[in-house]
Amino acid sequence: MNGVAPPELDAKAQTLHQRILGDIERRIVSGEWPPGYRIPFETELTEIYGCSRMTVNKVLTQLAAAGLIERRRKAGSFVSQPRSEAAVLAIHGIEAEVTALGLPYRFELMHRRQRRPTAAERLTFALEGSGPLLALTCRHFAGDGPFCLEERLIDLEAVPQAGKADFTREPPGVWLLGHVPWTVAEHHIKAAAARGEEAALLKLEPGSACLVVERRTWRGDQFVTAVRFTYPGDRHQLVARFSPS
Structure with missing residues (x-):
């Protein structure tokens, strides 16, 4: 084993990544999760989507880089105030x-x-x-x-x-x-x-x-x-x- 995931598994992970990302973006943009709302913790999201914590962490990192959420150490992730x-x-x-x-x-x-x-x-x-x-x-x-x-x-x-x-x-x-x-x-x-x-x-x-x-x-x-x-x-x-x- 060389540690590289088979192509079909990698594609599945990418699809799940996009699904989680799209779900959270939709909730934020629609106002369902308003500014200041605490997003479920990483452990909660892994249970909701049946995925690895690494996948969830990558999604949250991408959302933070886009300015949609703020990640606070030990407190969790929160929807950003609009700027x-x-x-x-x-x-x-x-x-x-x-x-x-x-x-x-x-x-x-x-x-x-x-x-x-x-x-x-x-x-x-x-x-x-x-x-x-x-x-x-x-x-x-x-x-x-x-x-x-x-x-x-x-x-x-x-x-x-x-x-x-x-x-x-x-x-x-x-x-x-x-x-x-x-x-x-x-x-x-x-x-x-x-x-x-x-x-x-x-x-x-x-x-x-x-x-x-x-x-x-x-x-x-x-x-x-x-x-x-x-x-x-x-x-x-x-x-x-x-x-x-």
């Missing part, structure tokens, strides 16, 4: 960030009202008059967990059709990208502590670290929208790729 990457200079919908993680996406419109701008807003956004603004608050989800909080203002003098848009069916960011061409955008990125209501909506402890992205867009000289995205700080990162000028 997203967003380009600093890109403008795209939150749904694209979530689906890139392989997680189901949904959103809910929590607040909507029209109001006049404050003096500070007229100065900040260079508003010439005191025409109405549409104030929106949305919560975006990745799987079963809150992914991002969106707080947005839309200038109804620049975008009057937004006053009748149904933002319960389509997120405001996606709607704006499809209906209003913009020419200039500005990003502000900072760290902030989660505030009371904000922390509750994101299911965080008050004072937890968050990543905040504030964006303003204009069409020519006319202000269109300002939005504040708040992400749990340990689940999001911003990426920029650039070349020397």
